[in-house]
Amino acid sequence: MELYWQTSCPVSALHMAWVVASGRGLLDDAFSLQLQPLVGQIAAAAREATWSHSFFWRRLLTFSVDCPHPGQLAQQVLSHHPSQAEADRLAGPLAQALTACFQIAAERYPRMQEQLQLRVQPLQQAWEARGPGLMYQLRDTTAGLAVAESASVILVQPAAGGDGLAHLATDRVHLEAVLTDIDPRLPETLRMAWLLSQISLDQTDWASRWALVPAILAAAEEVQLASLNSQTLALGLAHWLRLPADQLAQPSQMLLQWWQERSRHPSHPWSAAVLPLADSLRQLQLPNND
Numbered sequence: 001m002e003l004y005w006q007t008s009c010p011v012s013a014l015h016m017a018w019v020v021a022s023g024r025g026l027l028d029d030a031f032s033l034q035l036q037p038l039v040g041q042i043a044a045a046a047r048e049a050t051w052s053h054s055f056f057w058r059r060l061l062t063f064s065v066d067c068p069h070p071g072q073l074a075q076q077v078l079s080h081h082p083s084q085a086e087a088d089r090l091a092g093p094l095a096q097a098l099t100a101c102f103q104i105a106a107e108r109y110p111r112m113q114e115q116l117q118l119r120v121q122p123l124q125q126a127w128e129a130r131g132p133g134l135m136y137q138l139r140d141t142t143a144g145l146a147v148a149e150s151a152s153v154i155l156v157q158p159a160a161g162g163d164g165l166a167h168l169a170t171d172r173v174h175l176e177a178v179l180t181d182i183d184p185r186l187p188e189t190l191r192m193a194w195l196l197s198q199i200s201l202d203q204t205d206w207a208s209r210w211a212l213v214p215a216i217l218a219a220a221e222e223v224q225l226a227s228l229n230s231q232t233l234a235l236g237l238a239h240w241l242r243l244p245a246d247q248l249a250q251p252s253q254m255l256l257q258w259w260q261e262r263s264r265h266p267s268h269p270w271s272a273a274v275l276p277l278a279d280s281l282r283q284l285q286l287p288n289n290d
Contacts, residue, residue, distance in 0.1 A: 001135050001196065002150040005124055007116035010068040011061060011174050012157035013105035014098075017042065018057045019160045024242060026159045031108050038104070041097035045090050049081055060098075061174065062167045065154060070098035105157075112157050119155060119177035126189055130225050134193050137219035144269035145208070145215075146200040153192070162188060162239060166198035173199065186235045187225055190216055194240055207278035208270070210251070213237060214259035230256055247286065254280055 019026060021039045026032045046056035059077045067073040074095040081087035106112065139147055154174035156164075162182050164175025173195040181187050194216045201208050213236040220226035233252040237243040243251065258277045262268070 004152045010064045045094040071095045133223045137222040166195045
C-alpha cells in the first residue's frame with residue numbers, strides 16, 4: 001500500500017470538535033468546554049439539515065482536507081442538500097461556527113503546523129518498519145477483503161490520546177499524530193492499519209470495522225508487533241471503537257471466538273464470514289461510536 005502523508009490544521013480543529021461532539025473528552029478539559037458552544041452550533045446545522053450526526057461530521061472532516069476556508073467548506077458540506085434555498089440559509093451560520101472553531105484551535109495550538117510537520121517522519125518510519133508486512137499478513141488472513149493500493153494519511157493534532165477516522169469515499173484516513181503508544185500492548189501503528197483497512201469497505205459494512213480488530217491483531221502476531229488475546233481485543237475495542245469499559249467483556253470474547261472459527265476456514269470469503277458476526281453484534285445492542 002502506497003501512502004501519501006499530509007498534515008492539516010483545519011482537519012485538526014474539526015477532529016477536536018468531532019471528539020467533543022461525540023461525547024468524548026479531550027485531554028485538555030478547558031479546551032473541551034471552550035469548544036462545546038461551537039459544537040452545539042455545528043450540531044444545530046446538522047439537525048436542521050435533517051442529517052445524522054455521523055453523516056454530517058464525516059462530511060465536515062472529509063471535505064475540510066480540500067476546503068480549508070470555512071465558507072467554502074460549509075457550502076461543500078451542504079451541497080447535496082435536497083433544498084438549495086435551505087442549504088444557502090444554513091451555510092452562513094455553519095461557516096461562522098467553523099471560523100470560530102478554526103480560530104480558537106489556532107490560539108490554543110499556535111505552533112500546530114510546525115509541530116505536526118515534526119511528527120511526520122517518526123510516524124512514517126514506524127509505519128515503514130512494520131506496516132507493509134502487517135498489511136500483507138492482513139490480506140492473507142482476510143480472504144476477499146479488498147485492501148486499497150494507495151491512501152492518504154492526514155495527521156492531526158494529538159488531543160484525545162489517540163483517535164482517528166477512515167474516510168471511505170476518498171481513500172483517506174485521519175489520525176492523531178501520537179508518538180507514544182497509549183499502551184505498549186497496542187502500538188499506534190495498529191490503529192493506523194485498522195483505519196487503512198477500512199477504506200475499501202462499503203459505508204454500510206459496519207460489522208467489518210469490528211471484525212478487523214481481531215484480524216489486525218492476528219496479522220500483528222505474524223510480524224511480532226502484538227498478540228491476539230482477550231486482553232488486546234478489549235484494548236482494541238476501547239481505544240479504536242471507543243467502547244466503554246463496562247461493555248468490553250462480552251464483545252471481546254465474542255470476537256475472539258468468531259476469529260478462532262474464522263481461522264479454521266481461512267479461504268471462506270470475508271463478506272460471508274462477517275454475516276453471523278453482524279447478527280451477534282446486533283443482539284448485544286452496542287452503541288454506535290462512529
